Amino acid sequence: MNTEVTDVSMKDDGLREVGWLRWYPVWSRNMRVWRKLIGPALLGNIGEPLLYLFALGYGLGGFLGKDIQGLEYVVFLASGLVCSSAMNTASFEGMYSAYTRMAVQDTWIGMLTAPLSIRDIITAEVIWDGTKSAISVTAILLVASIMGLVADGWAILVIPLAWLVGACFGSMALVVTSLAKNYDFFLYYFTLLITPMLLLSGVFFPIDNMPEMVQLIAKALPLYHALGLMRPLMIGQMPVDILLHLMVLFAYIAIAMPLAIRLISRRLLR
Amino acid sequence: MDTPSTKTTQAQPPVIDIEGLTKSYDQLTVVDHLDLQVERGECFGLLGPNGAGKTTTLRMLLGMTPPDSGVLKVFQQSIPAFSRQIRRQIGVVPQMDNLDPDFSVRENLRTYASYFGLSGRDLEKRITHLLEFARLTHKADALIDMLSGGMKRRLTMARALVNDPQLLILDEPTTGLDPQARQLIWQRLRELRHTGHTLIMTTHYMEEAQRLCDRLAIMDHGKIIVQGTPRELIQQHIEPHVIEINGVGQEKWRAQFKMDESMRFETLGESLFIYAQDEKAIVADLCEFDDVEFIHRRANLEDVFLKMTGRDLRE
Numbered sequence: 001m002n003t004e005v006t007d008v009s010m011k012d013d014g015l016r017e018v019g020w021l022r023w024y025p026v027w028s029r030n031m032r033v034w035r036k037l038i039g040p041a042l043l044g045n046i047g048e049p050l051l052y053l054f055a056l057g058y059g060l061g062g063f064l065g066k067d068i069q070g071l072e073y074v075v076f077l078a079s080g081l082v083c084s085s086a087m088n089t090a091s092f093e094g095m096y097s098a099y100t101r102m103a104v105q106d107t108w109i110g111m112l113t114a115p116l117s118i119r120d121i122i123t124a125e126v127i128w129d130g131t132k133s134a135i136s137v138t139a140i141l142l143v144a145s146i147m148g149l150v151a152d153g154w155a156i157l158v159i160p161l162a163w164l165v166g167a168c169f170g171s172m173a174l175v176v177t178s179l180a181k182n183y184d185f186f187l188y189y190f191t192l193l194i195t196p197m198l199l200l201s202g203v204f205f206p207i208d209n210m211p212e213m214v215q216l217i218a219k220a221l222p223l224y225h226a227l228g229l230m231r232p233l234m235i236g237q238m239p240v241d242i243l244l245h246l247m248v249l250f251a252y253i254a255i256a257m258p259l260a261i262r263l264i265s266r267r268l269l270r
Numbered sequence: 271m272d273t274p275s276t277k278t279t280q281a282q283p284p285v286i287d288i289e290g291l292t293k294s295y296d297q298l299t300v301v302d303h304l305d306l307q308v309e310r311g312e313c314f315g316l317l318g319p320n321g322a323g324k325t326t327t328l329r330m331l332l333g334m335t336p337p338d339s340g341v342l343k344v345f346q347q348s349i350p351a352f353s354r355q356i357r358r359q360i361g362v363v364p365q366m367d368n369l370d371p372d373f374s375v376r377e378n379l380r381t382y383a384s385y386f387g388l389s390g391r392d393l394e395k396r397i398t399h400l401l402e403f404a405r406l407t408h409k410a411d412a413l414i415d416m417l418s419g420g421m422k423r424r425l426t427m428a429r430a431l432v433n434d435p436q437l438l439i440l441d442e443p444t445t446g447l448d449p450q451a452r453q454l455i456w457q458r459l460r461e462l463r464h465t466g467h468t469l470i471m472t473t474h475y476m477e478e479a480q481r482l483c484d485r486l487a488i489m490d491h492g493k494i495i496v497q498g499t500p501r502e503l504i505q506q507h508i509e510p511h512v513i514e515i516n517g518v519g520q521e522k523w524r525a526q527f528k529m530d531e532s533m534r535f536e537t538l539g540e541s542l543f544i545y546a547q548d549e550k551a552i553v554a555d556l557c558e559f560d561d562v563e564f565i566h567r568r569a570n571l572e573d574v575f576l577k578m579t580g581r582d583l584r585e
Contacts, residue, residue: 033372038420105516106368112334113362114433115354126480269334270297 003146026124031131044092045136049085050143052077055114056204068160069206072234078149078205082140082158083165085187089136090158090166094173095186098125103179108268118265122174126257129170130163137162144234151236158230164228168249171256172222178263197223202231222252275508283346285310285354285437285468288333291340293326293492300326302492304340313459313469313481315486317571319579323492324472325365329507331470358386360392361430365441367422369414375425376401378412379432379537385448386433397430403458404428420451427458438462444478456482477570490579508569509534509545509576514550516541519561527555538581545569 017149034041053074068076090116108121140157144150176189188203200207201223207215218224225245232239239245272555286308293301301323308314316324328334331344333353342349344356369378379397383389393506401407404424409417417425423443430438441458444452459482463469473479479486480500487497497502504510509532515523520542531533532547546552549566 025381025387028384029370029381032377033370036372105371106364106366107370109334109364110370110382113360113364113383114359114382115358116385117354134429206351269336 014202016175022120023127026111026116026121027131029129030124034132034151038216039101042136042139045085045089046139048088049081049136049140053144054082054088069180069252075149075235076146077204078147079231080227082137082144082162082234083223083230084203085136085140085185086133086165086230087194087198087223089171090133090169091173092130093129093132094125094170095177095180095189096183097173099180102264103269108264113270117269119261121255122261122264123226125174126167126253130165130167131167131262133169134163143202144160150234150246152197154236157233161226161229163234164203164246164249165222165230168222168252168256171260174255174260175263178260178267190194193221197221202227222249223248282310284308285345286314286470287326287341287343288331288347289341290332291327291342292338293323293330293335294338295502298351299323300492301330301337302490304492304494306487306494306497308468308470309461311466311470312484313463313471313482315483315576316470316472316489317474317476318472318484318489320437322489322579324489324498325441328439328470328472329488330369331439332360335554342360358433359436361433361435361438363423363426363430363438363440363443365445367426369416369425369429374411374413375406375417378414378425382429383432387529388433390510391452393432397478400431403431405454418451418452420447423447423451424458425500431462435467436472437468437470441468442472442474446473446474454527476570476575480571488575493579496574503574504571509568509572511549511566512569512573513544513546513556513566514541515550515562515563515564517562517564519559523556523559524560527552536581545573 034121036225057074057077058157060184061077067073094147097211100128111121118257141150141155141158145155173189176186194203197218201221203223207218210218225248229239284307288304288306291304291306292299300321304323304327314536316327318324321480326335330337330342331349333350333356337349338554344353345359349356366405370381373381380389380393383397385391386428401410404427406421406425406428407494408477411422414422414425427443430440440459444455447455456478459469459471463482469482473484475495483500485497485499488495488501488503489495496507496514499505525541529544534545536543536545544552553564553566556562
């Protein structure tokens, strides 16, 4: 075979040295692994929210006997579950799957012996977390629209928003991953942050009647703002405070992502 | 201490140039003012007991461990400042395989190549060659879990070549392999050396180092204790003859045998080792004793290694 060495000088780097594209092969790798495991992956990300939708939406909704914010409960819930599935999908991916790549399979170490940096890898992971959320939300949105739970075509905007929400929760999850010593560590984050957020941000019921304090905390966390954008789009309304909601989500990314890069560099490049 | 290499051509700058490299973790100095040059086209071996600083040195070469101080250059570029760019020209065989278990053999090569921005027909051709080179053509579509340890190692080596690197960094490339697998890797490394590649490797196998390396350095406690060609090290640092003595009669024999200054002995477990300039008198005397077993052999690299680093277990 031809492995003859020709020249010590640097090879032509060409397009592949364009910094902002270096995340692509890493993202693409994750995508290809996901495609191999598409069955269980989709079932996990979509099955659970749909189960909630049927059980709570029709079961509990039947008992409620009245509308919530002028909506049938199942419609209200569908718009909430779309949002929470974006959060859950990205959080799982940014923790369990990313931890596997970081600490179990040494996938990232392998990438670091190629001309990639931690920044490239984490950028790819965040973009990938958003992608996965967008995929989950697309599937749920499809089912919900078949069931007649989606108001109109504007709901399609939920998909790019799901990407943003996924990137936001993925960045946060990667910070947790950078500190994890094992998989059990993630339970802290789920129990202390994700589950309270799920219950208290308005996914299952409006939070207007909750204590002031709870409302304040919820408004400081990203899921409330994700809902503020996604729910109106699902039920045929124009979201209000769009800029504020977007800014909160971007702010979480702007803080969490560089922090994850720093912490993971400290962990792997020592 | 520093013996000049016999085959150095001074015209070209060294591929690896390390001066005063130091790295500590907490209070422990793992690499201690290390100086090292590896010339283009040579195979350089780093030997040393566990914890000597070999792997840390290799990690620093790749920019994966930031040094505390010292100058580190690969292809005349400063590391870690340019490490990401320089890794484009480096192939790495890490101590632990980190192949992608979700991909087949071929997909592993393809995916790794994508990290270098490589794809397309040229790459597919190259992958076919690399599979042949690693004798994995028949396993091209197998998943990683289906491979033996030797096959995984060969795949890791093929993967390290996917970017057509000029420098190969190999951390214990044959550890844990059976003799057949090891022979194949040796053969491949020799081929790479003959095609002009520069190799730096660590190993615990002295036979491997003696066979493959043009030059080597023995490290301990983060420092290079000796370096040179395998021959030079054996000639300069150890007596040429070794006699290993066993058997119930060894005490009795030793009590009557007169050692002189040209001989040095060591006991290790049940055995007595004598290192000598001239073996004849010892062998002749030993032949007089029926209840001792002995082996006379030429000194090898392992004898140098044990003399330099001691016989204590390192853990």
